[in-house]
Amino acid sequence: MRQYFPVLSIAGSDCSGGAGIQADIKTMSALGCYAMSAITSITAQNTTGVRSIQPISPSIVADQIDMVFSDIPPMAVKTGMLCDANVAAAVADRLRHYAPQHLVVDPVMMSTSGSHLLTPEAIETVVSEIFPLASIVTPNKMEAKTLTDSDNPTVQVKKLRDMGCRAILLKGGDSDNTDFKTDLLYIEGSDEPIELRADAVATNNTHGTGCTLSSAIASYLALGNDMVTAVRLGKLYVTRALEAGAFITTGRGHGPVNHFFSPRRQKNFNPNRI
Helix, strand or coil, X not given: CCEECEEEEXXXXXXXXXXXXXXXXXXXXXXXXEEEEEEEEEEEEECCEEEEEEECCHHHHHHHHHHHHHHCCCCEEEECCCCCHHHHHHHHHHHHHHCCCCEEECCCCECCCXXXXXXXXXXXXXXXXXXXXCCEECCCHHHHHHHHCCCCHHHHHHHHHHCCCCEEEECCCCCCCCCEEEEEEECCCCCCCEEEEEECCCCCCCECHHHHXXXXXXXXXXXXXXXXXXXXXXXXXXXXXXXXXXXXXXXXXXXXXXXXXXXXXXXXXXXXXX
């Protein structure tokens, strides 16, 4: 029997469809993977902002993860918005138990519209319990500064490594450079950055780009790529999704990217040949 390439997102729900679980499922599906989800919170939001957040019971979050792993073990996992310390602790406990081969951690702290999505207590839990489990951590400029109290990439990487991070992607999509956007990838065991540069896309439709990138990286890891290739392909996917959705109006604020600019057929493989 052949199998799909299952990927699990552990994150919050965005009812407007541009970020969170919805963006993750769209991304994984567009790249040919079988998308699964464990919802950590429900948000009432749209392209203009977040009105309210309701955390899911930590036991229900843990049960979702258990049910997925016990039946359809994911080939990669990504975490997004974990909301509060109790939910984050429940997620950390299950991730330690199952020890997925590939774990992409997006330390979602703030929405594109500027709403806070992670409590200070939850940040401490994510840092102490989830960062050491991650294959790669993907903070943006604001998140890296919040986590390390520094604007210097070298200092940021050193402090993130002290927190237990292995590979680190310092995202530059929120920089002020209007010509190009540069991400810095530090692979495990090296302090020399790999510079990933892409032309800046002039658009207001940037809702969910962080969720989309982390999901793309997880998908490409599940499909068998090494870390550098997975990150390169993930960044390329986000850039093309931004370009494809740049002039489409969706909502009155920061609209979504076009996840399905070039969807792939759902891929499958023969597990007996691996």
